[in-house]
Amino acid sequence: MIGLPQLISNLQVIARETGLRSAERFLYPALALDAQRVYQPFLLKTEGQRVLLINAAERGNFSLGELIPTVKVRYLGYYFTFDDADDWPGTEFCSAIAEIIGEAAELEVDADLVVGYYFHLRQQQRVVIHGRKEKDAKVHVYSIPTTDVTNRFTESRRQLEPFACLVAAELNEYNDIVPYLEVTEDNRFSLLDKLMTEQGLDALWLSSSLNLQEVTGLGFKTLEPKMIGALYVKGSDEIYLVCPEFIPEQGWRYLGRFCLAGFLRQQIGETASLGIEEENLTLDAYLALQWPEEQVGPATALLRQWREERTGDDLLAYILCSVATRRGIENALAWAEEAIGLKKTITEADVANRFRAALDAFQTEHRLPAFFRTEFIVIHSGTRTYYPAHPAADYGLSKHINSLKIDAGVSLVNAKGILLGCSDLARTSVFTTAGEKIYALENRAIQTMLSNAKAGMTGEDVYLIGLSTLVRHQSLIEKVGLIPPNFSLFRQYHRHMGHILGKQEKSRLTFRRGNHIRLKPGMIGCAEIHWPYRQHCIAFEDMFLVTPAGLVNITC
Numbered sequence: 001m002i003g004l005p006q007l008i009s010n011l012q013v014i015a016r017e018t019g020l021r022s023a024e025r026f027l028y029p030a031l032a033l034d035a036q037r038v039y040q041p042f043l044l045k046t047e048g049q050r051v052l053l054i055n056a057a058e059r060g061n062f063s064l065g066e067l068i069p070t071v072k073v074r075y076l077g078y079y080f081t082f083d084d085a086d087d088w089p090g091t092e093f094c095s096a097i098a099e100i101i102g103e104a105a106e107l108e109v110d111a112d113l114v115v116g117y118y119f120h121l122r123q124q125q126r127v128v129i130h131g132r133k134e135k136d137a138k139v140h141v142y143s144i145p146t147t148d149v150t151n152r153f154t155e156s157r158r159q160l161e162p163f164a165c166l167v168a169a170e171l172n173e174y175n176d177i178v179p180y181l182e183v184t185e186d187n188r189f190s191l192l193d194k195l196m197t198e199q200g201l202d203a204l205w206l207s208s209s210l211n212l213q214e215v216t217g218l219g220f221k222t223l224e225p226k227m228i229g230a231l232y233v234k235g236s237d238e239i240y241l242v243c244p245e246f247i248p249e250q251g252w253r254y255l256g257r258f259c260l261a262g263f264l265r266q267q268i269g270e271t272a273s274l275g276i277e278e279e280n281l282t283l284d285a286y287l288a289l290q291w292p293e294e295q296v297g298p299a300t301a302l303l304r305q306w307r308e309e310r311t312g313d314d315l316l317a318y319i320l321c322s323v324a325t326r327r328g329i330e331n332a333l334a335w336a337e338e339a340i341g342l343k344k345t346i347t348e349a350d351v352a353n354r355f356r357a358a359l360d361a362f363q364t365e366h367r368l369p370a371f372f373r374t375e376f377i378v379i380h381s382g383t384r385t386y387y388p389a390h391p392a393a394d395y396g397l398s399k400h401i402n403s404l405k406i407d408a409g410v411s412l413v414n415a416k417g418i419l420l421g422c423s424d425l426a427r428t429s430v431f432t433t434a435g436e437k438i439y440a441l442e443n444r445a446i447q448t449m450l451s452n453a454k455a456g457m458t459g460e461d462v463y464l465i466g467l468s469t470l471v472r473h474q475s476l477i478e479k480v481g482l483i484p485p486n487f488s489l490f491r492q493y494h495r496h497m498g499h500i501l502g503k504q505e506k507s508r509l510t511f512r513r514g515n516h517i518r519l520k521p522g523m524i525g526c527a528e529i530h531w532p533y534r535q536h537c538i539a540f541e542d543m544f545l546v547t548p549a550g551l552v553n554i555t556c
Helices: 011-018 056-060 082-087 093-101 115-122 146-168 174-180 188-199 209-216 220-226 260-268 283-289 300-308 311-341 348-366 433-452 459-472 474-480
Strands: 006-008 042-045 050-055 072-076 106-110 126-130 138-145 203-206 229-233 238-243 253-259 274-276 296-298 370-381 403-414 419-422 425-430 498-500 524-533 536-547 550-553
Touching: 006 011, 011 042, 011 050, 042 093, 050 056, 050 093, 056 072, 072 093, 082 524, 093 115, 106 115, 115 126, 115 283, 126 283, 138 146, 138 260, 146 174, 146 188, 146 238, 146 311, 146 348, 146 403, 146 419, 174 311, 174 536, 188 209, 188 300, 203 209, 203 260, 209 220, 209 229, 209 238, 209 300, 229 260, 238 260, 253 260, 260 283, 274 283, 296 300, 311 348, 311 370, 311 403, 311 419, 311 425, 311 524, 311 536, 348 370, 348 403, 403 536, 425 433, 425 524, 433 459, 433 474, 433 524, 433 536, 433 550, 459 474, 459 498, 459 524
Parallel strands: 006 106, 050 072, 106 126, 203 274, 274 296
Antiparallel strands: 006 042, 042 050, 138 238, 138 253, 203 229, 229 238, 370 403, 403 419, 403 425, 425 536, 498 524, 524 536, 536 550
């Protein structure tokens, strides 16, 4: 018998209780390396029902048939298709929970729930925490000079410089890029100090692998098992690494073994304001800090801004990722088109393998001192799904499909495991005349956005440039039949048209209505248009660098 409503975030328990086995295939956790737990599935158990809470965009990555029949599904958020345009903006996490549990006064949550969700839920009802760990565990603390961190990143960029400059020379707008290819001084900590001052924070507790890398210069994938977190004090010349166990022979300065809360008080004083990654830090890990809640502030958005305003420092890596991804996609789609034309039996998974092989070939051809890692690869025909789906091994491709979309993102990782840059690009093979018209229009709209957008414009400004191109050609779209009757592109096309990158896809600045964050020189991002309708799923996406003179294409 169930007492309190329970919100379960442990994926193993969710699989056992619901039958969901495909959570590891979900897309959105791969897009938000600093907030993966926010986009995972959750299970809400009440006296009479079990409800899976799943991001609406994941509908292409799992099947209702894999679930235990009595389990219900509630979709969170919104993913645009022309068929459900009126569902905008969807239901967010806390509102969905409130609707399901009704007037229940209490809710039990797991200790591994992200603390940001905990704070929001607590505004609705009393929250009881299940499964807390030891409160005052001892930790081992090390320090690294900030100069060592900046030197690591500068060295990594210099290693890429000769290889990336050769690849950049192939770009159509190479002359506009040349002034920004030189490796310059790394100013990450002065920028971080500035942003912390603006938000009134004295110190930061960093917990995601991505941000831990950015403040330590240590390899991205090697950090999480070894480290609880890192402390940065505004204006300091050191980073403090907090580890659960003693780690010998790292070359770090060992400070000793401490109670975590006591160490924080010792370093920053009892009245300091502490920023946390509220979309990454678990409730259990947050409570272990024992910091007064009124002195804690959210820092996920601040850290995204910090990374996004520095992307230009890693332009060399972003160019390599962009060009390699474009070549990989074009190679895979050309191979698929030929195979379909010859009536060969292939699947979406075969196309994905071709993409990965092309990435490996690019790395070998250019003898890069780093390797590409596929962060996400969306491959699907419009006949299978409109939602961004990982490739299916059992879905055959033939002349019956109308389109085959690849939307992929890779990262470039050096021998020390440091994530240097990333990509996000899309191309589509289209097999109908109507689809070809839409694909050409998408390309035209993207190039119009890149030609007319400027530093200082907001995300909404850039979105409206792209949208106006579509609106001007609505009669053409209606003529080819790839828009619903009486559909207003201006009022109902809610799909964003791009975003800035910060070593991941998820960002603060997106090209959509209501986004008033401004483009700044040095930012790198993507411009994209997607068209899911009538068994077509058509997408085009290019990457760009923001310069004082405008946006420069770094894809082709």
